[in-house]
Amino acid sequence: MIKNNKTDLINSFRAKCKKHRLSMTPQRMAIYELLIETTDHPSSEEVYEKAKRKFRDISLDTVYRTLTTFSDIGVINTVEGYGEAKRYDPEIEPHHHFRCKNCNNIIDFCNTTYDNLEIPREFRKNFKITNLRVVLEGVCEKCGKNR
Amino acid sequence: MIKNNKTDLINSFRAKCKKHRLSMTPQRMAIYELLIETTDHPSSEEVYEKAKRKFRDISLDTVYRTLTTFSDIGVINTVEGYGEAKRYDPEIEPHHHFRCKNCNNIIDFCNTTYDNLEIPREFRKNFKITNLRVVLEGVCEKCGKNR
DNA sequence: TTAATAATAAGAATTATTACTATTTAATAA
DNA sequence: TTATTAAATAGTAATAATTCTTATTATTAA
Numbered sequence: 610m611i612k613n614n615k616t617d618l619i620n621s622f623r624a625k626c627k628k629h630r631l632s633m634t635p636q637r638m639a640i641y642e643l644l645i646e647t648t649d650h651p652s653s654e655e656v657y658e659k660a661k662r663k664f665r666d667i668s669l670d671t672v673y674r675t676l677t678t679f680s681d682i683g684v685i686n687t688v689e690g691y692g693e694a695k696r697y698d699p700e701i702e703p704h705h706h707f708r709c710k711n712c713n714n715i716i717d718f719c720n721t722t723y724d725n726l727e728i729p730r731e732f733r734k735n736f737k738i739t740n741l742r743v744v745l746e747g748v749c750e751k752c753g754k755n756r
Numbered sequence: 757m758i759k760n761n762k763t764d765l766i767n768s769f770r771a772k773c774k775k776h777r778l779s780m781t782p783q784r785m786a787i788y789e790l791l792i793e794t795t796d797h798p799s800s801e802e803v804y805e806k807a808k809r810k811f812r813d814i815s816l817d818t819v820y821r822t823l824t825t826f827s828d829i830g831v832i833n834t835v836e837g838y839g840e841a842k843r844y845d846p847e848i849e850p851h852h853h854f855r856c857k858n859c860n861n862i863i864d865f866c867n868t869t870y871d872n873l874e875i876p877r878e879f880r881k882n883f884k885i886t887n888l889r890v891v892l893e894g895v896c897e898k899c900g901k902n903r
Numbered sequence: 904t905t906a907a908t909a910a911t912a913a914g915a916a917t918t919a920t921t922a923c924t925a926t927t928t929a930a931t932a933a
Numbered sequence: 934t935t936a937t938t939a940a941a942t943a944g945t946a947a948t949a950a951t952t953c954t955t956a957t958t959a960t961t962a963a
Contacts, residue, residue: 645846647846649862650845651843651844652842652844653842653844684848685844685845685846686845686887687843687845688843688862689836689855689862689891690842690860695799695834696799697797697798697800697823697832697834698797698832698835699792699794699832706836707885708836715797715835715836722874723873726869726870726873726890729865735897736892737900738854738892739895740891740893740894741890741892741893742890742891743888743890744836744888744889744890744891745875745879746888746889747883747885747886748884748886753882753883
């Protein structure tokens, strides 16, 4: 995680919870604190294991619910591995994706500017990059209308 | 899926299988054909349902194995929703991802060129875009060495 | 054609996630 | 403060997704 001031983050977290009328429970605070001390992209199970250290009998369900809630109010994001089932793409030519956060649909699109983006220097030497894709996230036309 | 010549695709498919010393079984061919006739990003279960139409008693396990195999030899790709557990990202400032196809690790990185990419016109009007991220895929330094 | 190898079906086992219910807790206002 | 009410929780059951195991069958290469 790109470092930031912890107090600021926590204040902003409290503000977001208040805005969405979420109670400030010690479980939520413990999970949030553990998340901002994390530099990788933990799974629910990993968060659960860490949360148990501070909160001996926190339930797995609470961790799942809390992570979903945090994701809903924009406190964290879900990343590659959005859950549900694996999805496969028979199109192997370069292209890009829009993913709807609501219906989880992925829409392919083409864009030559995106196709021609350079691989950053830091990855050119010791990494083998086989693919570059731009992922847009948001709400699709259909879901936007149904609100 | 961005259309392509079916015969070419199948020839290229046969070539890739041969190159990787994979037997050409009717199940594999049926699954491949069904995939290239698909315009979305099906889950394993969806592929299974379609495969059963041509192959009454194909097993679910075969579908899973076949999709993994196809993905390994580059006949298809996995997309957002890579399976395994959901992953969460406590970093909500714009940033980008490298994902190792081998160890599934996701590495954050910053890149101002990527940050400043424009949203394509087609998405500006009727879609609500909340996030743009570049996803690089390949093999990380660690996994590259261990081979 | 046949031996060696690889792939398959079927179903059991495992893992990830969600649902349910009784209980506890936090927020609010008297 | 304290009583009230709605929200959140723990514990556990249920469901869904994926992988594993084994006996059988199909493919390949000689």
